[in-house]
Amino acid sequence: MAVNCKFMVLSIDGVPFGLMERMLREGVMLNLAGLVERWGMRQMRSVQPTVSCVAWSSYMTGCNPGKHGIFGFVDRRPHSYDLAFPNARMMAVENIWQVLSRADKRVFGMNVPATYPPRPVNGVLIGGFLAPTVDKAAYPAGVNDYLKSIDYQIDSDAALGRKDKRAMLVNLDKTLSKRMEAMFYFLEAERWDFFHTHIMGSDRINHFLLEKMEEGDAEFGPAFFDYYRKIDGYIGRLLEKTGSEAPLMIFSDHGFCPIKQEVQLSRYLIERGWTALADQVQHPLSINPEKSKAYCLIPGRVFVNLQGREPQGIVPIEEYQQTREALKRDLLELREPRTGDKVIEKVLMREELYWPRGCQGVCEVAPEQAARAEGTYGKAADLIAVPYDGYDLKLGLAGQVLFQKTELEGMHTYADAFMIARDVELPENDLEILMLARPILKRWGVEPPADMDGEGKAITNWN
Numbered sequence: 218m219a220v221n222c223k224f225m226v227l228s229i230d231g232v233p234f235g236l237m238e239r240m241l242r243e244g245v246m247l248n249l250a251g252l253v254e255r256w257g258m259r260q261m262r263s264v265q266p267t268v269s270c271v272a273w274s275s276y277m278t279g280c281n282p283g284k285h286g287i288f289g290f291v292d293r294r295p296h297s298y299d300l301a302f303p304n305a306r307m308m309a310v311e312n313i314w315q316v317l318s319r320a321d322k323r324v325f326g327m328n329v330p331a332t333y334p335p336r337p338v339n340g341v342l343i344g345g346f347l348a349p350t351v352d353k354a355a356y357p358a359g360v361n362d363y364l365k366s367i368d369y370q371i372d373s374d375a376a377l378g379r380k381d382k383r384a385m386l387v388n389l390d391k392t393l394s395k396r397m398e399a400m401f402y403f404l405e406a407e408r409w410d411f412f413h414t415h416i417m418g419s420d421r422i423n424h425f426l427l428e429k430m431e432e433g434d435a436e437f438g439p440a441f442f443d444y445y446r447k448i449d450g451y452i453g454r455l456l457e458k459t460g461s462e463a464p465l466m467i468f469s470d471h472g473f474c475p476i477k478q479e480v481q482l483s484r485y486l487i488e489r490g491w492t493a494l495a496d497q498v499q500h501p502l503s504i505n506p507e508k509s510k511a512y513c514l515i516p517g518r519v520f521v522n523l524q525g526r527e528p529q530g531i532v533p534i535e536e537y538q539q540t541r542e543a544l545k546r547d548l549l550e551l552r553e554p555r556t557g558d559k560v561i562e563k564v565l566m567r568e569e570l571y572w573p574r575g576c577q578g579v580c581e582v583a584p585e586q587a588a589r590a591e592g593t594y595g596k597a598a599d600l601i602a603v604p605y606d607g608y609d610l611k612l613g614l615a616g617q618v619l620f621q622k623t624e625l626e627g628m629h630t631y632a633d634a635f636m637i638a639r640d641v642e643l644p645e646n647d648l649e650i651l652m653l654a655r656p657i658l659k660r661w662g663v664e665p666p667a668d669m670d671g672e673g674k675a676i677t678n679w680n
């Protein structure tokens with residue numbers, strides 16, 4: 218029986234366009250291939266820095282990070298050297314489930330990063346990997362009882378990727394099958410106007426098995442594709458149930474590539490005299506502020522220790538711009554000693570990459586004004602280092618080595634997410650993830666919030 222769903226979204230975290238092309242060609246994604254044959258597939262750009270929660274925040278708000286306020290997996294608390302783990306509470310603007318709810322649409326969202334804690338909506342919102350337990354994952358709270366009854370998994374156990382890859386695969390399968398069980402349950406339960414389910418396990422398997430897959434490892438190569446074959450099986454069932462007409466988007470939030478080296482960027486800033494360590498290193502911001510002109514957070518987000526902004530800042534505002542120029546030169550000089558290859562492709566100033574609320578598109582913000590900005594925009598890093606694909610920017614504050622290779626096999630890439638859309642009017646050129654909220658709202662004739670980006674000039678223009 219066909220279910221009653223007017224707009225369906227299935228997001229598959231971190232699947233690169235090129236890998237998807239290969240899996241379509243080689244028959245791994247057979248059901249999806251039928252859809253692509255009719256509707257095509259496009260490449261889509263992510264966000265900077267290319268972190269899932271930043272990308273999904275931009276998707277669900279249609280805004281750049283300068284407006285929604287989520288810049289990474291960890292952020293610096295303003296005016297402090299403390300860390301914050303950004304969640305939906307810190308998102309400064311409404312998400313599409315809320316906007317659609319206000320227009321009386323019936324909405325569903327499950328497992329999308331940066332939706333925990335779930336905001337009240339006209340429907341159901343189930344938080345993603347930051348939800349501590351199933352008891353607290355969903356709005357309305359009654360939904361948690363159902364989730365518990367089927368042993369729903371909020372996320373797979375990422376630590377298994379380093380310890381035991383076979384156990385990781387079993388765990389990924391279970392997480393996926395429970396997610397899909399819940400998806401079909403809710404899909405059949407009532408009529409939906411907007412229904413979005415997210416699969417996170419693809420990001421995990423790409424982090425830990427991407428090289429083995431590419432090298433054609435006898436055990437983990439086929440296991441990698443088996444996981445995607447299972448996703449495709451669920452897609453087949455989904456297509457059957459939703460019919461062949463209803464608007465549908467299947468897409469990822471960023472691409473992936475094999476890691477050549479992990480780069481401990483804090484070590485480099487220490488070597489170059491920018492950062493000095495605290496006597497005891499306890500967390501990523503354990504610096505000695507009296508001796509640090511700059512410090513960083515992953516991936517590649519560099520902050521100036523500015524007088525009057527940071528609690529013990531030492532760089533006067535008059536030296537802000539020259540300090541950033543000097544940092545930029547140093548960052549661009551970083552090379553991998555073994556190959557001599559450059560690590561950093563470009564370094565962007567916060568005002569080149571982000572724009573504040575009340576502003577459409579990258580607008581002129583003078584450096585000193587940018588330095589002193591408050592609110593969501595003021596949370597941005599002062600410089601954002603964008604690496605060449607293959608160099609995964611980490612922190613390594615307390616470690617000894619600058620370059621290393623670990624169990625981690627894949628890293629996120631900016632330029633190559635994929636998008637398959639059936640009967641959805643998307644911008645024709647240069648698709649970016651922050652452009653998706655507008656077409657979804659347009660489908661319903663719902664007016665986008667006044668400050669929403671994603672149209673005309675209001676896109677990333679630094680490429």
Ligand SMILES: [Zn+2]
Nearest residue numbers: 231269420629
């Ligand atoms: Zn990831």
